[in-house]
Amino acid sequence: MHYREIDDISLLPANEQQLVVHAREMCDQAYAPYSDFYVGSAILLDNGTVVKGSNQENAAYPSGLCAERVAAFAASSNYPETGIKAIAISARSNQVGGDRPISPCGACRQVLLEYELSQGNPIKILLSKEKGAVIIIEKAADLLPLSFSGSDIKKGCAGGELNK
């Protein structure tokens, strides 16, 4: 898999630094009484708007949603015509320490990939914990090789080629 890692957000361009800060702050807004695992996300749109999210859990466990999809669905609902440039994801755990970044679950990878394919432009992904290293992934397709997409179901849908 292709990715880069940097030691600190200060090495990112200003708008991406800010995006990571938003994602880190959003961990505090998570509703995660069951897992005690707090995830924040922040999406930068092509028009400069930032759409934020956090994981939302429920006593009926599968009813909850990851921070990434909360933000991605909000972005697509509120700005259906505007592309997604980047998403920053951060997490805080009260059970597991360390500053090693977390990476999106399979379902979130699939959702991000679909938006990437439909807009025809890469979505950059910035992963970190509340401080420390940032992992930079240039496009959602890098997180999901040999993916399934709309073009496998129906003509004219985004996708069409096996991921390189």
Ligand code: THU
């Ligand atoms: N979670 C996210 O929000 N994003 C991830 O990338 C991994 C997991 C959430 C789902 C659940 O609320 C909690 O973290 C524990 O899995």
